[in-house]
Amino acid sequence: MIAAAEAELARTHADAFALAQEQTSRLRDASTREREMPLRSMAAELAVDARVSDRTLQTQLFEAHRTVTQFGASWEAWREGRVSRAHVRVIVDAGADLSDDEVRGAYEAEVLAYAEKTSAGRVRAFAEQVVEKHNPKTMQERHDEAVLDRLVWVEDLRDGMSMLGVIGPSVEVHGVHDRLTRQGKAIKTVDRAARREAAERDAAERDAGEPTAADDGDAAESSVWFDERTLDQIRTDLLLDMMLTSSPSVDPTSGAVEGGLGAIRAHVQVTVPATTLAGTTTGGAELDGKCAVDPETAKILAGNVPSFDRVFLDPITGAVLAVDRRFVTAEQKRYLVARDIRCRFPGCRRPARDCDWDHREDWALGGKTDVDNVGAFCRRHHAMKQAAGWTVVQEPGGRLRFTAPSGLEYTDDPPPRVVFMPDPPPERGTEPTDQVSAPF
Template sequence: MLAARDGMLAMASRLAIDIARQANHPDYGDMATRAVAAEIGAAQRVNDRTIERRMAAASRLVTDLPDVWAAQGAGRITAAHTRVIVEAGAHLDDPRDRAAYAAAVLVIAEAESPNRLRRHARRIAERFQARSLTERHRDARDNRRVWVNDLDDGMSELGVQGPSTLIHGMYDRLSQMAHRVREENARAAKERKARDARPASDDPSVDSSDEPSDDRTVDQLRADLLADLVLTGAPTGHHSEDALLDAIHARVEVTVPVMTLMDECGSRTDLPAAELDGRCPIDAATARRIAGAAIGWDRVLTHPISGALLAVDRYRPGDQLKRHLRARDQRCRFPTCGLAARRCDIDHTHAAAEGGPTCEDNLAHFCRRHHMMKHHSPWQVEQRVGGVLEWRSPTGDVYIDHAPAQNTARFTPAESTPAEFEAAAFGTAESTPVEFETAESALVPF
């Protein structure tokens, strides 16, 4: 099934390029590929960026390594084997080298697990490389990047891709620092134990029972040290003479229902959790600490029963319309896209140059990718009542995108007390997005 899927995705990729070639489009099929990926993604309720990546991977497999694709389709190897083979041979440009590589690696793939195959595949691919590792590394450095993946339980992971020497050097320095902290913690604990073992008459003024102990593991210390360095340190290699980088602080946006903030014990499970950038939940204790240090709040007033957005205000003057749109949209308004609104463009649904008004009924957040696609591909969008967007694909299919539900407590008159209902209706049970700046050291164990 996966081999058949790859074949279909590769066909879709080829179709997009052929359409662009026939139209003599100057972007060499990029916008056509986006439009096709958006069509497939909207139909399958999958992010179109994911579909485009799958299309590119499928095209490499089917076009560049047809023998490997055929082996997977015949059941001789698994999809995991195929991924290892494609990744290891990604830099083989000559068709004859790719064919020779595929023939050699398939013999091993049919007898080994994907994990064991990886090392063999890299060694075999290296034999057929036309360019030296130095030349390839120079090009590969252009792909260095940092990314975030959201996990469960209010946790996320930070990934880094860069030159091996730098990445391993970073890890080694973090490890040395973590072990040094552990050694110091062990020494301090030994001293406390020795003091506690002395007779009380030796030194009655010394009482170590209330001294905090640090029992973090090396892995925990590495994570805390990295966070501390990134959040509070200044990069000397890129520092400017006027110290502009010192003035940059971390920013996040938190939305938390006010009743969740009021639940100091965190014992009520019926209240919505706080959310970070509309992407993942965070614990109420962290949300309260951030809210207490915030320099400004946006207050989002919501209907106490339906949870619909009613209005946005702020205790300080600001751009009311932008705040309202950001609170309403929360993310890019293309179906399947989840990029946070603060990283998107505000776009006129009906172009301002054609008389479109600048008001909430004619504005919506689009990420740069879908903003460009709206203007430079056959995709069309209309805004309906209540901020509902109606997208029409190049094939005529219609996809409806509703603004995300507000992160707020909801009540029904039958189950809420009069005080709760009145407080919610008059804006004391509203969600509170918070922007903050932090220089808090991550070395303090939470």
């Protein structure tokens, strides 16, 4: 029953993709951007309703259409419960390069017969072998096409951690991992040598009847330091250090950009409650409205920035009330970045500082350039709003009411804020003896 429901949802997505293609075919002499809008708008509305990213939904529409139209036998087996969604994904991904219908049909029949007998993980290796047998393209041709899809992405995890991923040519990627491994092992070798020297020195001092560092815990901590990191931890630290501080070996901007690419530093927006900086609370810091930042890192960052933007929040609702030094243009942006945090299209997480500043009521039609009529829209959703028939009305409190081309309405509120209150003062007679000073 689950497989049948999933398969039917895929067919619905395939029908939606086909409808968007039909709408696109009616456009005559349209620009590339205009021809993208039917599919973008279709994916956006389905995504808002499903509460997922519209980019994710657009990919699902494409993959569903490809599955239903090009791998019909696999879709039927999925609907009948003979294989799972994971099996179908493996079959489709491995056979995506087979453009000839007859060749693709022979490949699908051979792999599907095996998929009905085993797990999706085992099917992948077999499917790749079958593709190699049927694929008219050489390995070099396939690699030359695949390398165009290289990319880097970030996925936010829990507890102030994130994952950096990269897809690139195998030789370079394995070379990076190998270099980090060899550098990490070199650090471990030096550490082992330092430990051995310290042990030999302690042994010599002990034989001479002198006190050793190991006999004095405080002295050991102040004079001897060993690297307790694992190899994985060292590799990660090396990668982040080199990526944040080094210059690329090939710099096409040399002469055009002062200092070249090596002079460009990372730029992030960190929101930190004053109570966290003062040490009276231990939470609330966040990065670009996406993920949490641990308090110690927030304090280090705060100690190295040239200036601050104070954001005043409603103590009950957490809504942004005002931002210091608010003037006509730059300061309005400060306010809007603090209020919107990210692109205001439902489900989008693009940081506001990387977005366009969209007028809800078009400036050319008399719309005012003020915070009640302007907000953050990423370039993708800004273009779709203008070209695909979406309308937006801003209501009090920063709430946006969207009307899709279908006529259905959706709302988006500014990101909720959690107000962190200071801990109550200790009862008289229970004050700690060690006073912790504020970071400023």
